[in-house]
Amino acid sequence: MADLRYHVDGDLVPADEATVSVRDRGFMYGDAVFETLRAYGEEVFRWDAHAERLARSAAAIELDHGLDSGELKRRIDETLRANDLEDAYVKLSVTRGVQPGKLTPSPDVDPTVVVQAKPLPRGGVDAEPIWDGPATLQTVKTRRVPDAAIPSQAKTHNYLNGILARLELRVSDADEAVMLDADGHLAEGATSNLFFVDGDALCTPSLDGPVLPGITREEVLDIAGQEGIPVNEGSFTPEDLRDAEEAFVTNTTWEVRPVETVDGINIGGGPVTTLFQRVYDARIEREHYGGERIGDGAESGPAD
Structure with missing residues (x-):
């Protein structure tokens, strides 16, 4: 796990060096949207459905981050490849970014985008579940x-x-x-x-x-x-x-x-x-x- 690399604002960095600003609205107010995904055999399961839900989440909190689903998917794929992960847990987060320290968000958004990943067992038929029991x-x-x-x-x-x-x-x-x-x-x-x-x-x-x-x-x-x-x-x-x-x-x-x-x-x-x-x-x-x-x-x- 110590050798994992995360995608932070367009750059792949070692996991223990992956940081965001303390002034980021995702940190300060929870002003961010995310998706938890699972990759099987190097491909994210039901990406289109996840991308659509992420878009609905962003619309619900009026977060116009300006990134299309293709760009977000590219960053996920880069993260999986950088970590040589075929089967993985993936978390994609998009925050409203760093803005002046007040509750009301600015309409000008420079989003913070983070992709985290960690290995999971192979899925599919005869796979080992990740949970310990019922x-x-x-x-x-x-x-x-x-x-x-x-x-x-x-x-x-x-x-x-x-x-x-x-x-x-x-x-x-x-x-x-x-x-x-x-x-x-x-x-x-x-x-x-x-x-x-x-x-x-x-x-x-x-x-x-x-x-x-x-x-x-x-x-x-x-x-x-x-x-x-x-x-x-x-x-x-x-x-x-x-x-x-x-x-x-x-x-x-x-x-x-x-x-x-x-x-x-x-x-x-x-x-x-x-x-x-x-x-x-x-x-x-x-x-x-x-x-x-x-x-x-x-x-x-x-x-x-």
Whole structure:
């Protein structure tokens, strides 16, 4: 890790020398947007979707950084090559840059752009997951910030809401927080989207609430359509999740992670979760590794 190089404002620098100004608005106010990405076989997964979400985040906070998706992708690719990384975690951050020290941002933006990367295991079929085991979830008191306060579709450096939720987990053995909206309905995890099976459909909180439109969430919904699995995007209570037949959480690095317990109540995995894991892995295998392990006889769907 000490030999990694990061991309900072157009230059590749050693990770331990990668710095931004203390006057940068991303540092001072969290006035920045970012994307967490995963590279498989030297290519970023679903770059177009990530680039579109980054653009929506920037528009939501009126950050006109002036960089097109091609230039941002070039910097990511340079970072991967400089570190000789085929499979990696990547974080792309764009801040409003250094401006006069006042809360109101200037319309003139000289953005700070940082790309960080670190190695991850190979993805795809028969890959080792990066998590230690199924997720344990705990419902927390910290509520998700309403859209009227901070738009949920803006993925910004201001992550205090999620940090407070994760701090509550210190008194439990849980490793992910279940956050509710202002009305007490399910929203999302601190860094993940929530899914559960109620017997009739795959359920997930609607984007009408304060829910980040996750790229992996979108992929799961696409798989559900492919596999003919009914989906209920709606409003749910914590009891709905605790009573579920099975559940899983998603994000870019975890991919599809089964849930073991919710608030100490055993949920466990199941055939639907296993199906989504296997189809997701098969997609990664085909798109990023040329179907290498699928060709060796791996299945893309459930066993007969």
